[in-house]
Every structure is written in C-alpha cells, then in structure tokens.
Amino acid sequence: MKITGVECTVLVVPDCDADACDSAQDTIVVQIHTDEGITGIGEVDSNPWVMKALIEAPGSHIMGLGLTELVLGQDPTQPAALWDRMYTFSAMTGRRGAGVCAMGAIDMAVWDIYGKATGRPVWQLLGGARQDSITPYASLLPSGRTLAEYKKSLLSKARWAKDYGFTAAKMEICINGPYSHNLIQEGDEAIVEIVAACRETVGPDMVMMVDVAYAWSNWKEALRTIRRLERYDIFFVETPLRSDDLDGYARLADATSVQVAAGEWLNGRFEFLDLMDRGHVDVVQPDVGRVGGLTEAMRVVELALDRGKTIVPHCWKTGIGVAATAHLAAASSNCRFIEFLPPSVANSALRRELVTEELQIENGKVALPQKPGLGIELNPDAFKRFGKAANAYAIARRNTMAPSLSLQN
C-alpha cells in the first residue's frame, strides 16, 4: 500500500471567540489517502492555518523537506519508520514546536490507515491491551466573568459529573495568571476557597484534579497555595508554573505531597525527558497530536514507565483526538485516566458534531474500542459547515487583526 494524497482542512466553530481560553473552537483535519482506497484521519491541537502551511509547504533542500512530499509514495503500515523519515528530513524547520505538531496529525492518520488495513483497533497495533477498560475524567471548564458566577458554574458542573457516573473530575480554576486575562484576576485565597467548595460538593470518594493554567510566576508562590490544598486530597495540580521553568517544577514537586502534572504543550519525547528528569513532575500529560502523534506518545509512555511516572494524556479537541487518546490509554499500563467529556455537554460544536460513533461511558468506564483503526467517522455535513465557517472566520479576523486584545504577561 502507498500513500497517494494528503488533504488538510481547517475547521472553526461559527461562534469562535478569540478571547476565550478554549482550543476546541478550531481544528485541522488531515486525511491521508492510499492507493487501496483506505483513508486515515488525524488532527492536532495547534494553530490550524500554521499546521496546514507546514504540511503542504514544498521543501527546498534535504534538511528542510515538506511533510506531504515526505509521506507521498510511502507505506502507511510502517508508522514508526515514517515518523523517523519525517523527523530527519524536516529537521531544519521541524524537530520541535509546530513542526512536531504537524507530524503528529499525519502520524495519527497513518495509524488509522494501518488499523483499517489490518482490520484491528489501533491499540492492538501499539502493543496490545495493558488494561481492561479506560477510566475517563471529566474536564470541567466553568463560565462566568465574576468570581461568584465562575464558582457557581464550576460547582454545578461538578455535581453533574458526579451524577453522570464519573469517578474523577478536573476543576479548571483559571482565575490567576496570563490566561485568565479576560476573567476576574483573583488572588490565591479564591483558588483555595473554590477547591474547598468543590471537594465538599463531590464528596470524599471522587478523584479530584485541579488545573490552574500557569497561575504562578515562581515555585515559592505556587508552593504557598498548593500546601494549603494538600488537605483536600487533590490527585494532581496541573501546570502551576510556566512550561520552561523546569527547575521551578523540580523545587515545587520535591516540596509538596500533591502530585505535580504538566506536559500538555510539549513537543516530542526529548522535552518530556527534560520535564521528568530535570522537572521532577509526577504526572506527565502528553497530548497525542502535539507530542508528535501516537508513535511519539508511546515513546513517552515507555520513558515514563521506566521512571515510575503516571501518564494522564491531555486532550481538548474533537472526537478524532479523543479516539487517538483512548487507543494510547488502552496500550499503556501507566495511564490512569484520559481527559474525556461526553460530546453532548461540550461547549464546542466541533466537539459535539464532527465525529460520529463516539466512545460511551458506562459505570464510569469506557470500554476498549473494537473497530478497525481509530474507529471513528467524520460527519460530512458538520465537516462542510465548519469548513465554510473557517474561511469566513479567517477573512473577518484578518480584516480586524484583534485590536480588542490587551494581553499581559
């Protein structure tokens, strides 16, 4: 079998709000076609226009070739070899950052083809089942522009998650730091107060994670508040510090009994090696697309396993990324939870509508997917609608170029 075409489509929700802290409002869908009529589907959580450019660009020399030209004519049933080929010959442009993200979308689609061609779910090809079922956690992103509204929204979502049967939930408490610019900028006291109220709402048995979205500028500041959270039995605190403050992560992780989690933005296994060995984080959170696809995510899983670290993948995208994450989890013995929200309750229309045949939660668990490949289908009507919305959005955005944003570091 040979790859005969790579098709990139940018999709955006019609009500996209660039002020929102929500990357599920857009995506790039990469469809890879073959001479046997099998098509694979992939996506990545990164700027979709940049991804499209990286995938479609022609190369001009052997150290900076384009990703499409590197995979055309290649055999999609050898994903790791194809990954190494892309990595080596796009290295001057790629190697880290957006280049690895773009490779991740292609790699995801290639694994989908490999599964479809062999009639097996991808987790079987990744090495087989390391667990009988997958445990999802609900990512609860509240709405509201005042602290009172925000807290009320989060508590009602927490109650919903418990009633739905989730055994774990992550409270997004993004009220401090650079990514809460449009919300209330509250002090650390408010974080403690919200965590206490969440614990009281969900009771003692539910696993509770807290995501503070890079709230603190140094580890001592973070430690002061995280120590106060220890009594609420938090499974982990996510991204307390900036991604590149690895020494800060190490000092923090060594000083608190709360597990420290990070890695959602990292690209490639070498960044995860640094995060674990220099940053001492307890829980690593590769995003399947951004880390470089399933090939590279599995390498991170193995590196984490050798170090006694837990994997809890990041996933805040459409049903494509969710499916890929479920296959990764099935094949990983150290993956405790996956980030999962039933599409019916998602804010993003892309998350709700793009993919049919989504995984179901029963008694707080997701059964291992059984269909060949990633096991998903695109909804053609939604695909068309969000494609049109993307074109309209890009034109409108270029015309205004965001004069309303007043960002602060």
Ligand SMILES: [Mg+2]
């Ligand atoms: Mg996060």
